[in-house]
Amino acid sequence: MDVYFYNTLTRAKDKFEPLSPTEVKMYTCGPTVYRYVHIGNLRTWLMADLVRRVLEFNGYTVTQIMNITDVGHMAEDDSLTVTPGEDKVLSAAAAEKKTPAEIAAFYTADFLESLAAMNIQPAQRYPKATEHIPQMLALIEELERKGLAYEKQGAVFYDVSEFPAYGRLSGHAPEDLRAGINRVEIDETKNDPNDFLLWRTAGEHRTVKWDSKWGPGFPGWHIECSAMAMHYLGPQLDIHTGGEDLVFPHHENEIAQSEGATGKPFVRLWMHGAHLLAEGRKMSRSVGNVLRLKDLQAEGIHPLAFRLLCLGIDYRGHMNVTWDSLRAAQGSLERLRRYAVDWSADTRLTDVSHEPALAAYRRKFHALINDDLRFPQVMPLVWDMAKSDLPPAAKAGLLLGWDRVLGLGLGEMVAAPVEALVPIERALLDERAAARAAKDWATADRLRDQLAGLGIAVTDGKDGQTWSRK
Numbered sequence: 001m002d003v004y005f006y007n008t009l010t011r012a013k014d015k016f017e018p019l020s021p022t023e024v025k026m027y028t029c030g031p032t033v034y035r036y037v038h039i040g041n042l043r044t045w046l047m048a049d050l051v052r053r054v055l056e057f058n059g060y061t062v063t064q065i066m067n068i069t070d071v072g073h074m075a076e077d078d079s080l081t082v083t084p085g086e087d088k089v090l091s092a093a094a095a096e097k098k099t100p101a102e103i104a105a106f107y108t109a110d111f112l113e114s115l116a117a118m119n120i121q122p123a124q125r126y127p128k129a130t131e132h133i134p135q136m137l138a139l140i141e142e143l144e145r146k147g148l149a150y151e152k153q154g155a156v157f158y159d160v161s162e163f164p165a166y167g168r169l170s171g172h173a174p175e176d177l178r179a180g181i182n183r184v185e186i187d188e189t190k191n192d193p194n195d196f197l198l199w200r201t202a203g204e205h206r207t208v209k210w211d212s213k214w215g216p217g218f219p220g221w222h223i224e225c226s227a228m229a230m231h232y233l234g235p236q237l238d239i240h241t242g243g244e245d246l247v248f249p250h251h252e253n254e255i256a257q258s259e260g261a262t263g264k265p266f267v268r269l270w271m272h273g274a275h276l277l278a279e280g281r282k283m284s285r286s287v288g289n290v291l292r293l294k295d296l297q298a299e300g301i302h303p304l305a306f307r308l309l310c311l312g313i314d315y316r317g318h319m320n321v322t323w324d325s326l327r328a329a330q331g332s333l334e335r336l337r338r339y340a341v342d343w344s345a346d347t348r349l350t351d352v353s354h355e356p357a358l359a360a361y362r363r364k365f366h367a368l369i370n371d372d373l374r375f376p377q378v379m380p381l382v383w384d385m386a387k388s389d390l391p392p393a394a395k396a397g398l399l400l401g402w403d404r405v406l407g408l409g410l411g412e413m414v415a416a417p418v419e420a421l422v423p424i425e426r427a428l429l430d431e432r433a434a435a436r437a438a439k440d441w442a443t444a445d446r447l448r449d450q451l452a453g454l455g456i457a458v459t460d461g462k463d464g465q466t467w468s469r470k
C-alpha cells in the first residue's frame with residue numbers, strides 16, 4: 001500500500017518514494033541542550049516517531065539521525081535565563097555556574113529520558129555539534145570555493161544572492177525576508193541582511209572555540225545540521241523533520257548550504273509539526289506555562305497519556321493542551337490497558353468466520369496511517385473495534401498489532417506465557433495468514449522476518465503456517 005505524507009516543499013501530499021526502495025534516510029532536528037525539554041518539543045519529536053513507525057509498519061528500514069546542538073545556537077528572546085544574542089548553552093552554563101559540557105550532558109540526559117518515557121524510538125545516532133567541527137569547516141570551505149560564502153572580519157557568511165532557490169521551502173522571496181530579519185543578526189557586518197553566519201568569530205572571553213583558516217571561532221547553528229546530516233546519511237536524504245518554527249530560517253538555510261555545496265537536491269520530503277498551546281497560549285518561559293512530563297506525572301498523567309492525546313490531533317494543526325484533556329486521555333489510556341490485558345486472557349483461536357471483519361479493520365487502519373498520519377481518525381477506529389462483536393482474542397491481536405505504530409506500550413501490560421504466543425506474536429501470525437490468503441507474498445515475507453526477530457520460526461505447509469520458538 002502506498003504511503004503519502006504532506007511535503008512542506010511541494011505544499012502537497014506526496015506519494016512517498018525513497019531514493020532506495022527499502023532503506024529510508026531520515027534526519028530529525030534535535031534539541032539545543034541548555035534547558036529541559038517541554039511537552040511542545042516532545043510533540044514534534046513524536047511526529048517524527050510516527051513517521052518512522054508508519055514506514056517500518058510498511059516494511060521499510062529507517063535510519064534516523066538526530067543532532068544534539070551543544071554550541072552555536074544563539075538566543076533570541078525565548079528564555080528568561082539566557083541573554084539575547086548569546087550562545088544558549090554558554091549562557092546557561094554561566095547562569096547555572098557549570099561548564100558548557102556539564103550543561104550539555106545534563107540536558108541531553110533529560111532529553112533522552114523524555115523520549116524514552118514517550119515511547120519515541122531512539123534514533124540510530126545522536127551526533128553532537130562539538131564533535132563534528134571538522135565536517136562543518138570542510139563544508140564551509142567548500143561553499144567558499146564555490147563562491148557561495150565570504151569572510152568578513154573573521155566571520156564567514158553565506159551569500160544568499162548566489163543561491164537562486166533561496167526561499168523555496170518557506171515561500172518567501174529574499175526581498176520580503178529583508179523586512180523580517182532576526183534582530184540578533186542585524187549588527188553583523190554582512191553584505192545583505194539575508195546572508196547568514198556559517199562561522200562566527202570567537203570573542204576574547206569565549207572559552208568554547210576552534211581554530212580555523214579564518215581565525216578562532218565557532219560554527220553557526222544551521223551549518224551543524226547540514227554537516228551532520230550529510231556526514232551520516234550522505235548528500236541526499238529522504239525525510240527531514242522539525243517543528244514549524246524551523247522552516248525559516250533554519251531549514252531554508254540547510255537547503256542553501258547543502259545544495260550549494262553538493263549541487264544535488266538535499267531532501268525529498270520536508271515534514272513540520274505544528275506548535276502546541278497550553279491553555280490557549282504558546283508555551284514560553286515568559287508566560288510561565290511551560291509544561292514538562294514531570295509536571296504531568298505530578299498530576300497523575302502518564303507520559304503515554306500525553307502521547308495518546310497527541311494522536312487525537314492532526315500533527316499539522318495547533319494543539320491546545322488543557323488539564324481536562326490530559327485527564328481524559330489518562331482515562332482512555334487506562335481503558336486501553338485494561339482491554340489489552342482482558343482480551344489477551346482469551347486463548348481461543350479466532351474463528352475463520354471473523355476473518356472478513358478482521359481484514360476490514362486491518363485495511364482501514366493501514367489506509368489511515370498511510371494517508372499522512374491520520375491518527376485522529378485511527379483512534380475512533382480503535383474504539384469502534386473495541387465495541388464490535390469480534391471475540392476478545394481477535395481484538396487483542398488487532399490492538400497489539402496496531403500498537404506497534406501507536407506506541408502506547410500496551411503489549412507490555414500483558415504477561416508472556418511460556419508455551420503460548422504473546423499477543424504481538426499472534427497478531428503478526430494472524431496478519432501473515434491474511435497476507436498469504438491474499439497472495440501478498442512480499443508482506444508475508446516481511447512478517448516472517450519480523451517474527452524471526454521475535455524468536456518465532458514460521459513454516460508454511462499444506463494446512464497453513466505453523467510456528468515454533470527458536
Ligand SMILES: [Zn+2]
Binds near residue numbers: 225250
Ligand atoms: Zn536542525
